[in-house]
Structures are given as C-alpha cells and as structure tokens.
Amino acid sequence: MNRRTSAAAHRRTGIALLAVAVLAGLARPAEAQDWRDRLRRAVRGAAQVVQTLLPISTDKEIEIGRGIAATVAGRYPIAQDEALTTYLNLVGLTVAGEAPRPDITYRFAVLETPDVNAFASPGGYIFLTRGALGLMESEAELAGVLAHEVGHVNRRHVIEGIRKADFMREVRDQAGINGAMLNRAVGAGANVLFSGYSRADEAEADSLGVLYAASAGYDPAGLPTFVSHLRRHAGEGPLAEIFATHEPPEARIQRLQRVIQRESISGGERLADRFAQRVRGGSAPVPVPQPPAAQPAPKKPIQPQAQPPRPIPQPSQPMVKKPGG
Amino acid sequence: MNGRTGALAHRRTVVALALLLAALAPGALAQQKSQWSDAVYVPGRWQAGRLVVVRTSNPATDTLALVMRVDYFANAPRWRAEVRRSADGQAFGDPQVLLGNGADVQVVTPLGATPLARHALATDTLVRAAVAVLDANGRLRGAANGRVVERAADGAVGRVVFRRAQRNPSFDEAMLDARNTSAGRQFLARGIASVGDQRSTAVVATAGARGVDRVQTPRGEVAVRPDSLAIRRMEQFRVGAMTLEEFLRQGRLGPYAVRSDSAGGRP
Numbered sequence: 001m002n003r004r005t006s007a008a009a010h011r012r013t014g015i016a017l018l019a020v021a022v023l024a025g026l027a028r029p030a031e032a033q034d035w036r037d038r039l040r041r042a043v044r045g046a047a048q049v050v051q052t053l054l055p056i057s058t059d060k061e062i063e064i065g066r067g068i069a070a071t072v073a074g075r076y077p078i079a080q081d082e083a084l085t086t087y088l089n090l091v092g093l094t095v096a097g098e099a100p101r102p103d104i105t106y107r108f109a110v111l112e113t114p115d116v117n118a119f120a121s122p123g124g125y126i127f128l129t130r131g132a133l134g135l136m137e138s139e140a141e142l143a144g145v146l147a148h149e150v151g152h153v154n155r156r157h158v159i160e161g162i163r164k165a166d167f168m169r170e171v172r173d174q175a176g177i178n179g180a181m182l183n184r185a186v187g188a189g190a191n192v193l194f195s196g197y198s199r200a201d202e203a204e205a206d207s208l209g210v211l212y213a214a215s216a217g218y219d220p221a222g223l224p225t226f227v228s229h230l231r232r233h234a235g236e237g238p239l240a241e242i243f244a245t246h247e248p249p250e251a252r253i254q255r256l257q258r259v260i261q262r263e264s265i266s267g268g269e270r271l272a273d274r275f276a277q278r279v280r281g282g283s284a285p286v287p288v289p290q291p292p293a294a295q296p297a298p299k300k301p302i303q304p305q306a307q308p309p310r311p312i313p314q315p316s317q318p319m320v321k322k323p324g325g
Numbered sequence: 326m327n328g329r330t331g332a333l334a335h336r337r338t339v340v341a342l343a344l345l346l347a348a349l350a351p352g353a354l355a356q357q358k359s360q361w362s363d364a365v366y367v368p369g370r371w372q373a374g375r376l377v378v379v380r381t382s383n384p385a386t387d388t389l390a391l392v393m394r395v396d397y398f399a400n401a402p403r404w405r406a407e408v409r410r411s412a413d414g415q416a417f418g419d420p421q422v423l424l425g426n427g428a429d430v431q432v433v434t435p436l437g438a439t440p441l442a443r444h445a446l447a448t449d450t451l452v453r454a455a456v457a458v459l460d461a462n463g464r465l466r467g468a469a470n471g472r473v474v475e476r477a478a479d480g481a482v483g484r485v486v487f488r489r490a491q492r493n494p495s496f497d498e499a500m501l502d503a504r505n506t507s508a509g510r511q512f513l514a515r516g517i518a519s520v521g522d523q524r525s526t527a528v529v530a531t532a533g534a535r536g537v538d539r540v541q542t543p544r545g546e547v548a549v550r551p552d553s554l555a556i557r558r559m560e561q562f563r564v565g566a567m568t569l570e571e572f573l574r575q576g577r578l579g580p581y582a583v584r585s586d587s588a589g590g591r592p
Contacts, residue, residue: 066553066556067535067536067537067551068536069536069556069559070535070536070551070552070553070555070556071536071537071540071549071551073551073552073555073556073559074536074538074549074550074551074552075540075547075549077552077555078552078555078558078559085562086564086568089562089564090564090568090569090572093564093569094569094572094573094576094578094579097579107559107560107562109559109562125556125559139576183537186536186537187537187539187540190536190537190540191540191541194540194541194542194543194547195541195542195543196543216578216579217573217576217577217578217579217581217582218578240543240544241542241543241544244543245543268582269576269577269578269582271576274575274576
C-alpha cells in the first residue's frame with residue numbers, strides 16, 4: 001500500500017519535474033537552435049532530473065548495504081563472541097519486529113572497538129561497538145539504541161542520501177547500479193555512516209527508536225538514558241566521533257522527552273539484571289577506555305531490576321551522580 | 326431552465342456522493358480485517374527434545390513449554406490460520422494452512438484444499454484448538470490481546486495462550502481465498518520469517534559490492550580493508566523463532582507484556 005502510494009507520488013513528482021524542466025529548457029534564448037532542438041535538449045535534461053528520483057529497489061538496497069557493512073567490518077573487526085551476538089540479535093529482532101519492513105532481514109553484530117558508536121547499514125546490517133555496550137546499564141538502553149538504528153534502515157536514510165547524489169544522475173535503471181556505480185554508491189553510503197546523518201534523519205531515528213522499543217515492551221526511557229551516559233562521558237576519546245556526528249545530548253534528551261510525552265508512553269521493562277548477566281556475566285558496567293594519560297572512570301553499581309521505572313533523564317541534571325564528582 | 330439546473334445539481338450531488346462512498350468503502354472494508362498471533366504453551370518443559378507435561382491448576386504458572394504458534398488473518402466470515410508446531414522445542418515445523426469461510430474449514434496444501442473434516446488433522450487436538458479460537462462467523466472468541474488461560478473440566482491448566490493483535494492489519498485478501506490453493510504457501514505470514522527464523526529469501530545476495538578502502542570520518546579520511554567474509558558470517562548467524570519467543574516471554578516483552586489473565590474456553 002505504502003509502496004504503491006509512494007510510487008504514485010514519485011510518478012506525480014517526476015511528471016511535474018519533467019514539465020518544469022521542459023518549460024525551463026524552452027524558455028532559453030532562441031538564437032542558438034530552433035525549437036525542436038531545444039525541446040530535445042530540454043526533454044533529455046528533464047529525464048536526467050527524473051532519473052535521480054528513481055527509487056532504489058530493496059535488492060539493490062541490500063547489495064549496497066552489504067558493501068557498506070563490509071566496509072564497517074573492515075574498519076572495526078566483528079566480535080566472535082557467539083553468546084553476546086545471540087543476545088544482541090535477540091534484543092535487535094525484538095525491536096525490529098515493530099518496524100514495518102518485512103522485506104528486510106535484520107542482523108546485528110558487535111564491533112571490537114572502545115569507540116562508542118552504532119552503525120546501521122542499508123539492508124538491515126546493524127552494528128554496535130563494544131564501547132557503547134560498556135556504557136549501558138540495561139536491556140532497555142540497548143533496545144533503544146538498536147531501535148534507533150533500525151529506524152535509520154526502516155526510513156532508508158542512507159539509501160535516500162545515495163539516491164539524491166549527483167553521480168546517480170547517470171543511472172537509468174536498477175541494472176545501472178552495478179560495477180563502478182555500485183562502488184560509488186557504497187562509498188557514498190559508508191561516508192554517511194561514518195560522517196553522520198542529517199539532523200532531521202537523526203531526529204526521526206530517535207523518535208522511531210523510542211517508539212519501536214516501547215512498542216516491543218521496553219522502558220521508553222532506555223534511549224534517553226543512554227544519551228545521558230554520553231553526556232556524562234563527553235570529551236573522552238572514544239566518544240569523539242559520536243559527538244562529532246550527533247546533536248548535543250541535551251538537545252536529544254529534550255526531544256526524546258517530548259516524543260515520550262506526546263505519545264503518552266510509560267511503563268515497560270528495563271531488564272538491567274538480564275543485560276548484566278548476558279553482557280558482562282553479572283558484573284558492573286565496564287568503564288569507558290581512556291587515553292593512556294587519563295584516569296579510568298569509576299565503576300557504578302548496577303540498578304536492581306526490581307526498582308520502579310526511572311524518571312526520564314532531565315537535560316539540566318545529570319542522570320547518575322558521579323562518585324566524587 | 327431552472328428545472329434543468331436543478332437536475333444538473335442533483336446529478337452532481339449524486340456523483341459526489343458516489344465518489345465519496347467509493348473513497349470511503351476501501352477504508353471501511355479495511356477496518357473489518359483483523360490479524361493476530363497466538364503463542365500456545367502447555368504447562369511443562371522441553372527436555373532433550375521431549376515435552377514433559379506438568380499438571381497444575383495455577384493459572385499464573387511460569388513453567389510453560391511453547392508448543393505452537395498460530396498466525397490468524399481474518400475478514401469475517403473468512404479467515405486463515407497458519408499453524409506452526411514444534412516437535413522438539415527447538416524450532417517450529419512447516420506451517421499448516423487452514424482456511425475458513427463461516428460454513429466450513431479447509432486444509433490447504435500445495436496440491437489443493439481438503440475439508441478439515443476429511444483430513445487427518447481433524448483429530449489433532451492442537452489444530453482443533455486453533456480452529457476453536459474463531460466462532461462460526463469467523464470472529465475471534467475471547468480477548469483480543471494478552472494471556473488467555475484455558476482450563477480442563479477439573480480446573481487443571483490445559484493451555485496458556487499469549488495473544489497479540491496487529492494494530493494495522495494489511496494482508497492480501499487473496500490469502501483468504503480457498504480457490505487460490507496453489508498459492509497457499511506463497512502467502513505465508515512474513516513476520517515470523519523475518520523476525521524469527523530469518524528465512525527471507527530476498528536477502529540471499531551472493532555477489533555485489535565488496536566495500537570501499539577509504540572512508541570519510543570526523544577524524545579525516547581513514548583507510549579500511551573491507552571484510553566481506555565477516556558479513557557472510559553475519560548473514561549465516563541464526564536465531565531460532567522459538568529461542569526468540571522464549572526470550573520475549575522471559576522478559577515480558579511483546580505479546581508477553583500483559584500480566585492480567587483472561588479466562589479461555591476449555592482445551
């Protein structure tokens with residue numbers, strides 16, 4: 001239904017653009033060529049504009065996504081911890097089940113790096129770094145972060161970026177996304193992943209992250225709580241890239257709060273005990289690795305699961321008080 | 326002149342109303358559709374691939390073994406049930422597809438449709454229970470969501486059903502058509518394939534881009550060595566539908582989030 005609607009909208013937009021481009025072409029000075037020549041050129045130019053609006057099929061999305069995922073796995077090795085991978089996939093599939101894209105099979109993997117980040121490659125390849133896991137205290141936080149990444153895939157943020165790229169003007173149909181063109185698409189997508197999405201895409205993924213996680217039964221405060229951890233560790237080396245590619249945590253937390261209030265979402269599971277058991281074998285959160293000269297952050301006790309749901313973190317006050325801070 | 330204008334206005338009103346009705350009709354029809362999934366448990370546990378049944382009258386029992394999952398698609402009086410059972414507690418078997426139309430129930434196979442009454446499944450307790458979920462008009466009996474406890478005559482818990490309704494049912498009407506027997510297996514519920522067993526064939530991309538060797542990052546351009554093999558391993562990694570179902574139940578997530586019980590019929 002959605003696909004049909006978007007196809008119709010695409011056709012309408014294409015026809016409108018074609019008409020505008022033809023008229024614009026005809027409006028050029030007439031001294032250089034006769035009207036037939038100008039019409040031919042105008043139609044050719046308009047066809048190019050329309051072609052940039054051609055949707056990228058799911059098959060091509062997956063193909064491009066594989067290449068981007070291989071690039072991600074080339075930058076950071078994928079963890080070979082089967083139990084942890086199983087857990088990540090269970091949480092990921094739980095939230096992905098709330099995303100209405102049955103054409104995508106979602107897969108989740110941990111990246112062996114102290115950097116704190118997560119990546120969503122088109123086609124459902126989702127990665128979370130060991131550093132990000134180390135900051136989390138509950139399954140609700142993990143679910144919120146994975147749901148945010150699922151939101152990027154579901155809304156085709158990387159693919160839409162590729163589709164609008166200048167080089168895609170040369171592509172006439174799906175078969176044209178091949179060979180060198182496919183590599184260019186992969187390169188463009190990988191750059192989006194590592195350099196950051198637009199603010200609007202991040203905001204949309206944040207909203208979807210909260211909604212998917214809450215719909216799956218998790219505490220909606222999971223994602224804002226994780227963002228509050230980022231704020232607590234601001235300025236530390238492993239968080240440099242995530243800070244460079246995302247909005248400041250205060251703004252994100254405020255926006256996430258608004259989503260939670262607007263949707264009247266409450267309750268849900270934190271599952272801090274299960275998270276501690278499955279990720280750290282029951283031990284406390286791992287401190288964020290520091291540069292050699294810096295002091296490691298002090299360990300914090302795990303919140304017992306039986307506690308009542310925590311309030312959504314306020315941007316003006318720290319979520320967890322730092323011992324001695 | 327006036328009469329002609331009036332007739333014209335009348336025709337316009339009729340046309341406008343017809344257009345309005347035509348526009349509203351699909352929406353109204355869509356509202357009759359319903360879709361839900363039942364995860365069916367029995368008191369007990371799976372041990373080394375065998376079901377060990379426990380007798381209990383405690384409706385809140387957590388000692389449960391998942392034996393079947395049924396996905397329902399209904400547009401009363403027509404409905405479809407895709408029944409997936411487990412024989413070992415490890416995985417769901419191939420689905421058995423049942424179609425109902427208010428008058429009778431048929432078992433759909435790739436070879437054709439057979440009335441349930443004349444099929445071997447007619448005596449199957451679980452299949453009968455799956456059919457009994459719907460009334461003669463093809464409407465769901467009992468709670469639309471949550472945990473439904475079915476008891477035997479002596480008060481013992483027979484089955485515990487965790488039900489979850491889809492908020493926006495959007496299945497193809499052809500799924501409910503018994504004449505479309507050859508397509509019986511083409512329309513299998515996609516949710517369980519994509520979320521559970523990960524059997525989506527659309528994703529088996531064997532060739533394609535191998536990645537790029539330079540990427541832009543906030544730290545500048547970084548050289549990478551794409552690892553396609555790691556992605557292949559990632560694609561081969563499987564999480565079973567039953568494992569996921571147990572994970573959800575233990576965490577009280579998804580269909581297991583509802584804590585209040587509803588009384589069900591007798592098993």
